[in-house]
Amino acid sequence: MLFLVAWTASTSGSIDAFSDSRLQWSNGAPEHVILNDGHAMEIIPTAGLDYWSKTFYDPVLVKHDAQTLLTPVPASAEVTLTSAFTLKPRAQFDQAGIMVLVDERTWVKAGIEYTDGSPRLSCVVTNDGFSDWSTQKWDAWNTTEQSTSIRVRVSKLLPGSVQGPTIVFEAAPWAEDSTVDTEAKWVQIRIASLRSGERPWRMGFFAISPIEAAGSSTLFHHVKLGQKEQPVHSTDAGISSAKTEL
Numbered sequence: 001m002l003f004l005v006a007w008t009a010s011t012s013g014s015i016d017a018f019s020d021s022r023l024q025w026s027n028g029a030p031e032h033v034i035l036n037d038g039h040a041m042e043i044i045p046t047a048g049l050d051y052w053s054k055t056f057y058d059p060v061l062v063k064h065d066a067q068t069l070l071t072p073v074p075a076s077a078e079v080t081l082t083s084a085f086t087l088k089p090r091a092q093f094d095q096a097g098i099m100v101l102v103d104e105r106t107w108v109k110a111g112i113e114y115t116d117g118s119p120r121l122s123c124v125v126t127n128d129g130f131s132d133w134s135t136q137k138w139d140a141w142n143t144t145e146q147s148t149s150i151r152v153r154v155s156k157l158l159p160g161s162v163q164g165p166t167i168v169f170e171a172a173p174w175a176e177d178s179t180v181d182t183e184a185k186w187v188q189i190r191i192a193s194l195r196s197g198e199r200p201w202r203m204g205f206f207a208i209s210p211i212e213a214a215g216s217s218t219l220f221h222h223v224k225l226g227q228k229e230q231p232v233h234s235t236d237a238g239i240s241s242a243k244t245e246l
Contacts (some may be wrong), residue, residue, distance in 0.1 A: 014226035015071060016180070021038040022071040023204055026101070030207070041069075041205075041220045043096075047213035050093075051109055051124070051206075053131045063210070064104045070204035071225065075196070077167075077227040078158055083202050084174045084221040088202045089114030090214035095122060098154045100167060101201040102196040105129040110154050110169040110190070112138055116202075119148040123169050123190040134190060140173060149174040151184050155228060156201060159235055168231045169193045170180060180222040188233045 015022060019038030031044040044078050050063040073079055087096045097111015103124040106127060113122035114136070120135040140148050159166055172184035194201075203225065207218035 002206075016222075016224050017037060018069070018205075018220065018223055020071075023069050024071070025067060026031055026202070027065055027067045027071050027145060028090065036125070039222055040061045043207035043218050043220070045094075045209040045213075045218075046217060047209045047211070049101075050208055050210035051126075053105070053106060053126050053129050055131045055133075062129075064107075066206055066208045066210075068099045068101065068204055070099065070101060070202035071218045072140045073156060073201045073203050073225075075198045075200045076158070078156055079203070079225060079231040080153060080155040080227070082151070082153045082180055082222075082224045082229075083205065084149070084178065084180075085111070086147050086149040086174075086219045086221070087112050087114070087119070087207075088145065088147040088215075088217050089119065090146075090216045091209060091212045092116070093210045094208070094214075094216040096218040096220075097122070097205070098152055098169075099177075099202075099206040100154065100156075100189075100194065102194070102199050106193070106196055108154075108167055108194060110167075111152060111206070112148055112150055119165055121150075121189055123189070125167070125194065127193065127194045127195045136189070151178070151186075153186060153229070154203070156203070157228065157231075157235075163193075165194050165196050167192050168233075170231060174221070178221075180224040186232045188231065191233070 016043040017038035049066040096112035100108040109124040153170040155168040157166045170186040
């Protein structure tokens, strides 16, 4: 029987500020500033750093040196991390979003990546040391500021011992007056297996410029890490268990 830990004030407590001491930089800290009494953060990425593992590129590309802001989450906990950010991309592969890190062979990047001339919803899932990459068009583009904004929500779910740990990535449009608690029209972007077993996760944020320092920056508008929120897609697949037994 799988024992779940609720992420509540009685255990670890929620995180609602980037200044929370439980959020710590990994691989060093980029140029950044904490704003709005800790509730916002702007990052100017250190160029040439990234997370990617083996797949597709020639010569073989293995990178796990990007600077990320993370906090531990127990293996037995179900949680949701919600944020919003504005990315000002200036070069190929400039990107930002939510990071999940177990180890160098097991991790996720979920957010927006500027690819081949346009911003794209982007999710990289790495299991057993091999990355995959799913993208789709993201139309929110401010031509004056040359920027794109989004609300993002990533949940760590434990549907059962057979399925193993699951990550759910959801997105919604961002409005300038919205807060972390403002209602949003969330849509499902990705459901994926993250094969972490009984190892804890670290969850938090990334802003990366892997190619060049061309002036990219990312402003994270808010943060909330707390107990699991119900995703828009139900875990009930609508198929009887008798038909799914192997």
